[in-house]
Amino acid sequence: MSDESRKIPTHELTYGRLRDMILFGALAPGQPVTIQGLTADLDVGMTPVREAIRRLAAEGALLPQGNRRVTVPRLTVTDLDQVAFARLTIEPHLAGLAVAAGTPELIARLEALDAQVDAAIRAGKVQDYLHSNHAFHFALYEAAGAGILLDMARSLWLRFGPSLRVVTSHAGAESLPDSHKELVASLRTGDAEGVAAAMQRDITQGIEQVRSGLRAGEI
Numbered sequence: 001m002s003d004e005s006r007k008i009p010t011h012e013l014t015y016g017r018l019r020d021m022i023l024f025g026a027l028a029p030g031q032p033v034t035i036q037g038l039t040a041d042l043d044v045g046m047t048p049v050r051e052a053i054r055r056l057a058a059e060g061a062l063l064p065q066g067n068r069r070v071t072v073p074r075l076t077v078t079d080l081d082q083v084a085f086a087r088l089t090i091e092p093h094l095a096g097l098a099v100a101a102g103t104p105e106l107i108a109r110l111e112a113l114d115a116q117v118d119a120a121i122r123a124g125k126v127q128d129y130l131h132s133n134h135a136f137h138f139a140l141y142e143a144a145g146a147g148i149l150l151d152m153a154r155s156l157w158l159r160f161g162p163s164l165r166v167v168t169s170h171a172g173a174e175s176l177p178d179s180h181k182e183l184v185a186s187l188r189t190g191d192a193e194g195v196a197a198a199m200q201r202d203i204t205q206g207i208e209q210v211r212s213g214l215r216a217g218e219i
Contacts, residue, residue, distance in 0.1 A: 014048035015055055022061050022072055023158055024130050025165025029074045029219055032065055061158035075163045077214055084207045087156050090149050091137070091203055092196035095183065097144035099192040106143055107188055110136060114180040121178065126168050130161070136180060140199075164206055167213035178202065 018038065021027050039049045053070055056062040063073045075083070098106075113136040120128035134157065141150050179202035186194030213219045 010044060011048040011051050014042055014044050015052040017042055018049070018052045018056060019061070019158065022056065023134065023161040024127065025162055025169075027072045027162065028166060029072045029162045032069045032071045035068045035070070038070075056158070059155050059158055061155075072162050073159075075159070075210065075214065075219060077211075079159070080163075080207070080211060080214065083156055083160050086152070087160065087203050087207070088200060090152050090156070091141070092199040094141045094144045094146060094149050094153060095199040096192040096196035097146055098140045099187060099190055099195055101143040101145065102187045102190060106139070107184060109139055110180070110184050110187070113139060114178075114184065117178055117180060126165070129168070130165060133178075134161075140183075160206075160210070163210045163213065163219050166219050167209050170213065170218050179205070 021041075027033060035046065035049055035053065038053075039046055042049060053062055053064070057064055057070070061072070062070045064070050073079075113132055116132035117129060117136060120126075120132055137157075138150075138154075141153055144150070179198045183195050183198035183202070186192075186198060210219070
């Protein structure tokens, strides 16, 4: 297979880049952006941007506003309750399933990512924390071998991530959720219940931060 045939299509690259802009807070909840502005930011044509917007709108990550504008939806308390229920149902289960794939290689990768999380917290770098934290979670979830649940988890993070970015920028690095060491310790011993419980604590901390942000009108 030639290098040319292995290239990722432009529409997939555009989708991934716009998804990350939403996930890691480059687009804030409620911030309207124009399609023309996105084509300039992403340095691609109108067609792949429109396709990416269509896919992300179907996932609930973007809301068309008319007049060629879109926005990241603001979470309501009702939305957060639903996202919390779904995340706390799906993600600890995925984490527990990953125990069967708890190879030394996976454990070493998770420890390296957790070290990046710790460094970001110490340095107060929220953006670095968000990237490393996401990588930790999905390295674990992808090892679970449950593709349908993995897709659901990805969609839930797209709905939740922008609001987490807002509240963590207000709360400071010391408040960032991190129960990863307990999780890795349980993974090392093959304790699926311990892994799931640590993941539940980690998710709950983030959810409560966003809930507090909603009460305070920060989001």
